[in-house]
Amino acid sequence: MLSxxxxxxxxxxxxxxxxxxxxxxxxxxxxxxxxQAVKITEEILVVGKAPRDIPLATVTSIEFKTIQLMKxxxxxxxxxxxxxxxxxxxxxxxxxxxxxxxxxxxxxxxxDGVPVVEPYYGxxxxxxxxxxxxxxxxxxxxxxxVLYGPNxxxxxxxVITRRPDPTPKxxxxxxxxxxxxxxxxxxASYQWNKIGLAASTLYQDSDGFRYKDASGVKLDRSNSDxxxxxxxxxxxxxxxxxxxxxxDAGYYHSAYGPPPDLFGRPRYWRFPDWNRTxxxxxGYTSIGEKSLLRFRAFYVNYYxxxxxxxxxxMTTRQFESTFDNSVYGFFGLGDFxxxxxxxxxxxxxxxxxxxxxxxxxxxxxxxxxxxxxxxxVEDHFSxxxxxTLIAGIxxxxxxxxxxxxxxxxxxxxxxxxxxxxxxxxxVSYAGKSKFPSMRSMYSSSNGNPDLKSEYGRSYELxxxxxxGIFITGSVFSNILRNYIDTVTLPDGTRRFYNISKARIxxxxxxxxxxxxxxxxxxxxxxxxxxxxxxxESANRPLDVLPKHNxxxxxxxxxxxxxxxxxxxxxxxxxxxxxxxxxxxLTIPHYFNLDVIVSYALPHFEPFIRITNIFDKYFYTExxxxxxxxxxxxxxxxxxx
Numbered sequence: 001m002l003s004x005x006x007x008x009x010x011x012x013x014x015x016x017x018x019x020x021x022x023x024x025x026x027x028x029x030x031x032x033x034x035x036q037a038v039k040i041t042e043e044i045l046v047v048g049k050a051p052r053d054i055p056l057a058t059v060t061s062i063e064f065k066t067i068q069l070m071k072x073x074x075x076x077x078x079x080x081x082x083x084x085x086x087x088x089x090x091x092x093x094x095x096x097x098x099x100x101x102x103x104x105x106x107x108x109x110x111x112d113g114v115p116v117v118e119p120y121y122g123x124x125x126x127x128x129x130x131x132x133x134x135x136x137x138x139x140x141x142x143x144x145x146v147l148y149g150p151n152x153x154x155x156x157x158x159v160i161t162r163r164p165d166p167t168p169k170x171x172x173x174x175x176x177x178x179x180x181x182x183x184x185x186x187x188a189s190y191q192w193n194k195i196g197l198a199a200s201t202l203y204q205d206s207d208g209f210r211y212k213d214a215s216g217v218k219l220d221r222s223n224s225d226x227x228x229x230x231x232x233x234x235x236x237x238x239x240x241x242x243x244x245x246x247x248d249a250g251y252y253h254s255a256y257g258p259p260p261d262l263f264g265r266p267r268y269w270r271f272p273d274w275n276r277t278x279x280x281x282x283g284y285t286s287i288g289e290k291s292l293l294r295f296r297a298f299y300v301n302y303y304x305x306x307x308x309x310x311x312x313x314m315t316t317r318q319f320e321s322t323f324d325n326s327v328y329g330f331f332g333l334g335d336f337x338x339x340x341x342x343x344x345x346x347x348x349x350x351x352x353x354x355x356x357x358x359x360x361x362x363x364x365x366x367x368x369x370x371x372x373x374x375x376x377v378e379d380h381f382s383x384x385x386x387x388t389l390i391a392g393i394x395x396x397x398x399x400x401x402x403x404x405x406x407x408x409x410x411x412x413x414x415x416x417x418x419x420x421x422x423x424x425x426x427v428s429y430a431g432k433s434k435f436p437s438m439r440s441m442y443s444s445s446n447g448n449p450d451l452k453s454e455y456g457r458s459y460e461l462x463x464x465x466x467x468g469i470f471i472t473g474s475v476f477s478n479i480l481r482n483y484i485d486t487v488t489l490p491d492g493t494r495r496f497y498n499i500s501k502a503r504i505x506x507x508x509x510x511x512x513x514x515x516x517x518x519x520x521x522x523x524x525x526x527x528x529x530x531x532x533x534x535x536e537s538a539n540r541p542l543d544v545l546p547k548h549n550x551x552x553x554x555x556x557x558x559x560x561x562x563x564x565x566x567x568x569x570x571x572x573x574x575x576x577x578x579x580x581x582x583x584x585l586t587i588p589h590y591f592n593l594d595v596i597v598s599y600a601l602p603h604f605e606p607f608i609r610i611t612n613i614f615d616k617y618f619y620t621e622x623x624x625x626x627x628x629x630x631x632x633x634x635x636x637x638x639x640x
Contacts, residue, residue, distance in 0.1 A: 056142075056143050056145075056412065056414035056426050056428035056460075057140050057141060057142035057144045057145075057155075057428065057460065058460065058462050058472070058474050059138060059139070060083055060084075061136060061138050062078060062136060062137040063136050064135050064162075067134055067136075067137070069553075069555055069565050070565075070567070070596070071607050071609050071632075071634070072131040073183060074095075074127040074128070074131055075127070075129035075130075075134070075159065076097075076126035076127050077131065078134065078137060079097060079137065079139070080551075080569070081527070081551050081552075081553055081567055081569070082139055082527070083508055083509075083528075083529060083551075084099055084139075084508050085097055085098070085099060085139065086101075086545075086546070087620075088620040089620065089624055089626070090621045091258060091621075091623075091624070092258050092269075093259065094123070094127075095125055095126040096123060096125065096126065097126060098154075098545070099141050099154045099155040100142075100154070100155070100506060100508070100531065101478075101506070101531045101533050101542065101545045102155065102478065104123050104124060105121075105123050105434075106151070107153075107154040107155050107157060108151055108152045108155075108156045108157070109124045109157045110159065111158075111250075112160060112161055112280075113158065113331070114248075114280050115298075115300075115327065116128075116129070116300070117151075117327060118302050118325060119302070119325050119326070119327050119353035119354065120323060120355040120437070120439050121437060121438075122151075122440075123437075128254070128274075128276060129159060130185070130252075132173065132187055132201070132202045133162055133187060133198070133200030134160070134162070135161055136160045137158070138160065139157050140158070141154075141155040141508075142155070142428065142430075142460040142474065142476055143429055143432075143460055144430065144432075145376075145392065145412065146347075146377070146392040146393060146411075146412050146430075147333060147346075147347040147378060147392075148347075148376075149331075149347070149349045149372075149394065150372060150398070150408065150410075150432075150435060151372075151434050152432055153432040153434040153454060153480070161200075161232065161234065162187070162198050162200070163198060163234070164189045164190060164191045164196025164197055164236055165190075165191060165198075168189070168190045168640050169189050169190075170186065170188045170638070170639040170640045171186065171187045171188075171636060171638045172184075172636070173185040173186070173187075173202075173634065173635075173636050173637075175633065175634025176632070176633060176634065177206075177630060177632030178629075178631050178632070179206055179207045179208055179209055179210065180206060181204075181205075181206035181207070181209075181630075181632065182204065183202065183203065183204045183634070184203050185200070185201060185203070186200070187199070188200075194238045194239065195237050197233070197235055197236075198236075199232065199234070201229075201230065201231045201232075202228075202230045203228070203230075204226070204228040204229075205226065205227045205228070206224075206225055206226055207225050208220065208222075208223070208225040209627040209628065209630065210627075210628050211625045211626070211627060211628040212616070212617045213617060218615075218628065221627075222259060222260065223260065223268070223269075223270070224257065224259045225257065226255065226257075228254040229251075229252070229254070230250075230251075231250065231251045232248075232249070243283065243284065243285040243286065245283040247279075247280075248278075248280050249279045250278045251275075251277050251278075252275065252277075253275045254274045254275075255271060255273065256271055256274070259624065261624065262625070264580075264623055266312075268309040268312060268314055269309075271304055271307075275301075275302070275303045276301070276303075277300070277303075278298070278300040279298070280296055280297060280298035280299070281296070282295045282296030282297060282330075288337070289337075291335060291336045291337050293332070294332070294334075295331070295333075297330040298327075298328065299326065299328040300326065300327045301325070302325045303324050303325075304323050305321070305323075306323075308320075321357065321358060321360060322358045323355070323357050325353075325354065325357075326352075327351060327353055328352050329352055329372075330350055331349040331350070332348045333345070333347050334346045334347075341381065341382045342381055342382070343379070344380075345377070345378040345392075346375075346378075347375065347376040347377075348375050349372075349374040349376075350372070350373055350374075351372040352369070352370075352372075353368075353370050354368070354369050355367065355369075355438050368401045368438050369401055370398060371399040372396070372397070373396070373399070374395065374396045374397070375395050376392060376395075377392060377393060378390065378392030378412065379391055379392065386417060386419055387416070387417055388415070388416040388417075390412070390413070390414050390415075390416065391411075391413045392411070392412040392413075393410065393411050393412070394412075395407065395408075396408045396409075396410060396433055398453065400441070400449075401441075401442060402441070403441070403449050403450070406435065406452075406453050408453060408455065410430065410431040410432055411430065411431050412430040413428070414426055414428030415427055415428075421467075422465055422466055422467035423463070423465050423466075424463065424464045425463045425464075426461075426463075428459070428460050429458065429459050430458045431455065431456070431457055432457075433453050433454065433456075434454040434455075434456070434484075435453045435454075436451040436452075436453060436484060443496075446493065446494050446495045446496055447495075447496065448495055448497060451497075451498060452482045452498050454481065454482050455481045456479065457477075457478070457479045458476070459477045459478075460475070460476045460477075461474065461475050462475075469511065469512070470512040470513070471509075471510070471512075472510050473508065473509045474507065474508045475506070475507045476505070476506055476508070479501070479503050480502040480503065481501055482498040482500075483498065483500075483501070483502040483537075484498055485497065486579075487579075488579040494579070499535065499537040499538065501536045501537060502533070502535050502537070503533065503534055503536060504531060504532070505532045505533070506529060506530050506531040506533075507529070507530045508527075508530075509528045509529075510525070510527045510528075511524075511525070512525045519557070519559070520558060521556070522555070522556045523555040524553075524555075525553050525554075526550070526552045527549075527550070527552070528548075529550075530548060531547055532547070533545050538577075540577060540584060541574070541575045543574075543575065543576050543577060544574050544575075544587065544621055545574050546572045547572050548571070548572040549569075549570070549572075550568075550569075550571075551567075551569045552566075552568050553566065553567045561599055561601065562598075563597070563600070564595070566594070567593070567595075567596075568591070568592065568593045568594075570590075570591045571589060571590055572589045573588055574587045576621070585622055587620070587621075587622060590618030590619075591616065591618075592611075592618065592626075594611045594612070595610045596610075603637060603638040604638070605636045606633070606634070608632070608633050610629065610630070610631050610632075611632075612626065612629050612630060613629060615628050615629035
C-alpha cells in the first residue's frame with residue numbers, strides 16, 4: 001500500500017514541470033480576484049478575503065461541481081471520499097463518520113451554521129441530509145477556531161446550502177436502481193429584486209439491498225428497506241447591499257428497519273417514524289467597510305418511534321418507544337477590523353436541549369433538560385510580512401439536568417507562514433472539550449450522572465502548496481482525557497465511564513492535479529491517512545480505526561461531454577473489542593470501487609452509477625455488512 005502511495009505521489013510531483021505557464025497564470029489571476037472580493041456565505045466564519053484566511057486547522061472544501069460528479073443521494077455519499085474521513089454504519093443503520101479517528105459524538109455537524117445533533121444520543125445520521133440542496137461542504141480537522149464553541153473535539157463539518165440564483169432555475173432529478181430503489185427530486189431558486197427563494201425536495205424508497213457473505217453467497221439483507229422524504233426552503237431579503245435577513249426551514253421523514261446484527265444477538269427493530277423539523281432565522285449587517293455582525297436563532301425537533309419485535313418475522317411487538325426531543329438556541333458572531341494588521345473575532349452561543357421519552361405506549365414520559373453556553377474571542381495579528389499569529393480562548397459551560405454546572409476554558413494559539421502565493425505553513429495547538437450526552441448521564445439502563453467532560457489537546461503541523469498541483473500534508477496528535485466509553489460490570493450490565501487517557505497520532509496527505517489535452521481533461525485526487533491510536537487505560541487499540549486509509553477519485557472526459565469517474569476506498573484491517581468474549585475481533589481490510597458515467601447534453605444529463613463494482617463483502621462494524629454491487633440509472637434535467 002505504501003509503495004502504491006509513493007508511486008502515485010511521485011507521479012503527481014514529477015508532472016508539475018509539465019503544467020503549462022498559461023494555466024499557472026490563469027490560476028494566479030483567479031486567486032488575485034478572489035483575494036480582492038469579500039465573500040459572504042453561510043459559513044460560520046463569515047468573511048474571507050483570501051483562500052488562506054481560514055482557521056489554524058486543515059480545512060477540506062468540496063465544491064458544487066465535485067458534488068455533482070458523485071451523483072449522491074445524501075451527505076454520507078458526498079463526504080466519504082474526503083481526506084481523513086471514514087464513514088461507518090452500525091446497529092441503528094445510522095451513517096456516521098470519524099474524522100482522523102474521532103467519532104461523530106465528538107464532531108459538530110452544521111447546516112448553514114446551525115447544529116444538527118440528536119440531543120439525547122448526542123450524534124447525527126448523515127443520510128438524513130439530502131445532497132440535493134448542498135452548494136459546498138467544509139470539513140475542519142485539527143485545532144479549529146474557538147468561535148464554534150464546545151463539542152468540536154474531533155472537528156466540524158459545515159454544510160452550506162444553495163442560495164437563490166439571479167437567474168430563475170428549476171431542475172429535476174430521477175433515478176432507479178437495483179431492488180426497486182427509486183429517487184425523485186427537484187431544486188428551484190428565484191431572485192426578485194431584494195427577495196430570493198431557494199428550495200429543494202427529494203423522495204427515496206427501496207426494497208433494501210443484497211450482499212455477499214464471507215463464503216461468496218449472495219443474500220438479501222433482511223429489514224433493509226426504507227422510505228425517505230426531505231424538503232428544505234430558504235427565503236432571503238436584502239434591505240441593502242450591506243445587510244441580509246434570512247428564514248430557513250426543513251422537514252425530513254423516514255420509515256425504515258435497521259437490519260439485525262449478523263454476529264451478535266440480533267434485535268428486530270422498526271422505525272415507523274423518524275422525523276426532523278427545523279426552522280431558523282437571522283442575518284448579517286456590515287459595520288463600516290471591513291467589519292460584520294452575524295446572528296441566528298434556531299429550533300430543531302426530532303420525533304421518532306421505535307418498535308421492537310420478539311421474532312424475525314416481526315409479527316409480535318414487544319414494545320414501542322417514542323422520543324420527542326428538541327434543540328434550540330442562538331448564536332452571534334462579530335468580525336472587526338481593528339487595523340490593517342489586526343482583526344478581532346468574537347462569538348456568543350447558547351443551546352438548549354430537551355429530551356422526552358416514553359419506553360412503551362401508556363407508560364409515563366421521562367423528561368431531561370440541559371443548557372450549553374459558550375463565548376469566544378480570537379485575534380489575528382499580522383505584525384511581520386508573511387507571518388500571522390492567531391490566538392483565542394473560549395469559555396464553555398454545561399448546565400446539567402443533574403449534577404450542577406461544568407465549565408471549561410479552551411485556548412487556541414498558532415502561527416501561519418506564507419512565503420509566497422503558492423505556499424502556506426502553519427503550526428497550531430488547541431484545547432477542546434466534549435460534554436457528556438444525555439444518554440450517557442441519564443439512561444436508566446447504563447447512564448452515569450457523575451461523568452466528567454472529555455478534554456482533548458490537539459497539535460498540528462501542516463503545509464499546503466498550490467501551483468500547478470495542489471498538495472497538502474499534516475502531522476497531528478490528539479491526546480484525549482476523561483474519554484467516555486462503556487464498560488461491562490461484574491453482573492454483565494454495561495455502564496458509561498470515563499477512561500483516563502486515549503491518544504490518536506497520525507499523518508494526512510492529499511494531492512490533486514488536472515491535465516488537459518484539447519477537449520480531454522483528467523482530474524485526479526489521492527488522499528492518504530495514517531493513524532497510530534490506543535486506549536491507553538485498557539492497553540489496546542481504539543475500536544474500528546484502520547491504521548491506513550487511502551481513497552482516490554479519477555475523472556476523465558474522453559469526449560467533449562462524456563465523463564467517466566472512478567471513486568475508490570482502501571482501508572487496512574482494524575479491531576473491535578468484544579465485551580462478552582473479552583477479546584479483540586479483527587475487521588478485515590477492504591477495497592471498494594464505484595464507477596459513474598455521465599453525458600452532459602444541454603439542460604439534460606443522463607448517468608449510470610455502479611457502486612461496489614466488484615461485489616465485495618466488507619464491513620466497518622462487525623455484523624453490519626455494506627451493500628453489494630448496486631446499479632443505478634437516472635438523469636438530471638434543467639427545466640429553466
